[in-house]
Amino acid sequence: MNAPTEEQPLLDIADLRIDLRDGRTVLHDVSYAVRPGDSLGLVGESGSGKSMSLKAVLRMLPAGARTAGGISFDGRSVTAMNLSELRAFRAGQVAMIPQDPRTAANPVRTIGDFLTEVLVRSRGVARRQAAEQAIRQLAEVGIPDGEQRLRQHPHQLSGGLLQRVMIAAALAAEPRLLLADEPTTALDVTTQQEVMAILDEQRHRHRLAMVLVTHDLDLAAAVTDRIAVMYAGTIVELALSEGLHRTAQHPYTAGLLRSRPAVGTRARPVSLPGRSLSAFEAGTGCVFADRCAFAEERCRSVRPRLEAHGTHLVACHRVAELTAAGSLLETTP
Numbered sequence: 001m002n003a004p005t006e007e008q009p010l011l012d013i014a015d016l017r018i019d020l021r022d023g024r025t026v027l028h029d030v031s032y033a034v035r036p037g038d039s040l041g042l043v044g045e046s047g048s049g050k051s052m053s054l055k056a057v058l059r060m061l062p063a064g065a066r067t068a069g070g071i072s073f074d075g076r077s078v079t080a081m082n083l084s085e086l087r088a089f090r091a092g093q094v095a096m097i098p099q100d101p102r103t104a105a106n107p108v109r110t111i112g113d114f115l116t117e118v119l120v121r122s123r124g125v126a127r128r129q130a131a132e133q134a135i136r137q138l139a140e141v142g143i144p145d146g147e148q149r150l151r152q153h154p155h156q157l158s159g160g161l162l163q164r165v166m167i168a169a170a171l172a173a174e175p176r177l178l179l180a181d182e183p184t185t186a187l188d189v190t191t192q193q194e195v196m197a198i199l200d201e202q203r204h205r206h207r208l209a210m211v212l213v214t215h216d217l218d219l220a221a222a223v224t225d226r227i228a229v230m231y232a233g234t235i236v237e238l239a240l241s242e243g244l245h246r247t248a249q250h251p252y253t254a255g256l257l258r259s260r261p262a263v264g265t266r267a268r269p270v271s272l273p274g275r276s277l278s279a280f281e282a283g284t285g286c287v288f289a290d291r292c293a294f295a296e297e298r299c300r301s302v303r304p305r306l307e308a309h310g311t312h313l314v315a316c317h318r319v320a321e322l323t324a325a326g327s328l329l330e331t332t333p
């Protein structure tokens, strides 16, 4: 279950909880670790807290939000960093790949300005040298005509090209951790695959750790080592990505898998009943109890903890009996 290496975690999240200014809890009991070069997918429906948990790492939460629990990077507490430490952490250790490159890019500035700004301003690199470096970085993400691209504005590039520019910009600062929040959802399907392949290749080449937020279990399984399935502000299952589509142990993970169109089978997707809850809407019991076909009395009153079951971590009172009979994906209530 742990990453194949015994290295210390680069990012270590322990019992993270976030309450908004109005008192609503949006994240609770979230723990995971990512080691250097390791990648984790945070998967779940809308509102489950995936983006919030990335924003917490960067300390970019909505004003007035309160954080409890630990977020440490390379052994240092992110929550305890002062402003200049935080600025250095954001500029040099961690990079965010945005969801929609068009919203993230400044429309009036050239791609060249965007890519060279950090090098010229913060690192004192000469403009010509910074441009040459930017051209090399563009080539690395599959943009061969960099010299010309540097003179262009964001609207002159397709969404796919612009997202490659964002990846090049993220890598320019030589970060150790990439945070990617639905990095391909704003792109068309074929472009999505190309951009994801480049991100994956670059991540491996530079041995970067990555946390990838997505609602797409198959995408997460293809490019991450482990997957944390989130529901209502918490992790309900954490397991190795490989084989998760066969070995899901939490009823929510199984439901997510059943609800997606599976390539190569005749099985029809079956939607999860009801709607996804946010953390503050969940009661005292299991966060998934209202939508779970297997829920019984204790599931509605006592919250299960995320505990080891085989090679998975699972938060379900009934995990042992549900999985005893074989694959949960075949089990009907």
Ligand SMILES: Nc1ncnc2c1ncn2[C@@H]1O[C@H](COP(=O)(O)OP(=O)(O)OP(=O)(O)O)[C@@H](O)[C@H]1O
Pocket: 020, 026, 044, 045, 046, 047, 048, 049, 050, 051, 052, 053, 062, 215, 278, 279
């Ligand atoms: N800026 C904000 N102010 C107040 N509440 C917010 C804010 N951003 C998110 N929330 C709330 O926090 C909860 C978690 O949202 P979050 O964006 O982390 O979910 P998500 O899993 O990333 O969903 P999506 O896939 O839609 O991005 C939701 O209930 C959401 O409404």
